[in-house]
Amino acid sequence: MTQISENRTPDAEPVEMLLNMGPQHPSTHGVFRMVLWVDGEKVVDVEPHIGYLHRGSEKLCEGEQYHQVITLFDRLDYLANFNNEQVYCRAVEKLMGLEVSERSEYIRVILCELNRIASHMLFLATMGLDAGAMTPSMICFRGRERIQALFESVSGARMMHNYFRIGGLKEDVPDDFVPQVRDLLKLIKEDTDESDRLLSFNEIFLARLKNIAAISAEDAIDFGLTGPCLRASGVDYDVRKAAPYSVYDRFDFDIPVGLDGDCWDRYYLRVQEIYQSVRIVEQALDQLPDGEVASSLGRRLIRPPAGEVYVRAENPRGEIGVYLISDGSDRPYRIKVRPPSFCNLSALKLMMKDCWIADAVVILGALDIVLGEVDR
């Protein structure tokens, strides 16, 4: 707090009010806390406070065996569980030099992209709610619910799946997986269309989001933004294209890029990404090979060779990085996660320069943070 008061001019002091937003506030998306200095309705300064959801996940990883760590990764970005599982499994696989069967890779990609869609749908829902529109949230939640029903049929759990294994998958997908996903994709497109028509180009929605918190590509790169927040500023960077992992180089898809780097671009980019993910899943279903999915490791306890590895992947919220150090034992020596939400959140102060209180809510919403990942 002292830090803020130094920045302010003394004569402005009497009119400013400290407004505490969060950790219990409907639009701080979890347990994020912002301390806003407001002059009437204008935000003069903001100080973010994080750590209300700190569980020491990285430290907990050091006490678990390699397979058990997967469940902890489920709980980092709890809206993109499959993506987190995948990046961790890839880290260990890379450390051990394991080959993953084609079929496992394809199923992983399908599930990850579906999870990206689910995550983006939740974003569309909350973005509408932050701006005051109730109905799109219901439409998007219906779509997300359908995806989660599929996840449940595959992994047995709606959210904390624990389905990927180091070197493969827990088990093969259900027999009717392919037709099920195809039906699902049709519905996803319909749901997205419906919500898109209702919200995206609504005049009030545009007036609320367009030209709010516009940041330049340079600023976005300097702050380490990744994912939709970076691409909204016009930077054509996606790990799936820039450094293709898994089988992503076999699919034909575009990277939507924003223009002004404002809140509306961040919103609309995610709408477009849903369609791209649908494209990826469609191609993956066409190419899905037969074969074994179980890990070659079986159910053995694994002891990767001593060494260190850094693996990155494109999560719905941006680039996630996993830095894994092994000392040759059955437990990781150290795991460091580079969470996209945390890095994206660092630009909050820049974005909230001279905004209105109502904008503060929208700006935070458009960043799409998940506190499980920010605080770990």
Added chain:
Amino acid sequence: MPATILLTVGLADFIWIVVGLFIMFTVLSVVVLSLTLLERKLLARLQLRLGPTRTGPMGVMQPIADAFKLILKEDIIPASSEKAIFWVAPIIVVVSAFMIWVTIPGTQNAVIQNLDLGLFYIIAFSVIGILGLVLAGWGSANKYGTLGGLRAAAQLISYEIPIIMVAISVGMLAQSLDMREIVNAQGSYIFFLVQPLGLVLFFIAGLAEVGRTPFDIYFAESEIVGGPFVEYSGAHWSVFFLAEYINTFAIAALTVILFFGGWSGPGLSGDWGIIWFLPKVYLVIMVIFWIRGTFPRLRIDQLMAFAWKVMVPMSFLSVVMTAVYLFYGWPAWSLTLMSSAGLFVVGYLIYKRMTGPTKLVSQTRIRQQALQDQRRAASQAPAEAGGD
């Protein structure tokens, strides 16, 4: 002074007023219950939900269950609040909401006390509710509440002006501020036909007046978490809730009385007109709920700009047009023409103002696409290649 009232009004009239007020209170409470159910059901249908289904057949007992829950809840009064004001604020809001209804007629005879200056009285009383909101926000010693109270003051006072001006132009058309006279004056044509501009202005300002989407700014749940109501709970909160629905009903009823001929309609005469009146009012209310299910919320500066740059000038224009029409004694369709022209101007202004961002989107999209293509052509190889 009750004694003086008795002397001037007479005992029989006095008893009639008391009984009438009691009936009004009962009827309005039932109406509010029906409105809560209607809103929940209608919004649910718009939002792929079912709404309440468990309490009674199709959930019709839900409002009663809600009322019981709210009354039985603990009424928390924050320790740092200004107790007296905290207590009084909801009462001010609800009393002013009820007082409006004293002179709103349901039919020719279904009115507690018809006043010659009925419209004036209604507008005067509806402003008092703002005081209650400001006091509630300030008295609850909560910053969100204070912000909400100040927002309410700014918003409601701004939108009071268009309402007053439109009411004046309707009063000029009817040559009376008596609500019954206004309805009777719409015998040959309803005022919506001659004053479409007035209707649109009145309806929009009415939405703002009762804080309905897209003007639900002073209690915006996702920003200031309920504004003035943030510290209220239980019975106190339900009183605010009651006032909100009564006001919504009042705005809808006023819209119908001023522009859609009130209880007049083909086939029914006398007090049977209520059969025309209520469906009209409920239709207007359904439009209000429909808007709630569709639109996001405006920001406070956009709201104020809209009030002062569009609503207020256009409402003055509507008064001037009515005055010109009456002064020269032109035929009624001339006012229709003028008013429709005015409406088009409003529509165009809103369209231009609101589609500004849309245009910007498409323009920048083209510009940036060119830029991006250029950049891509310049540096084909991304530096990040390498993988893990």
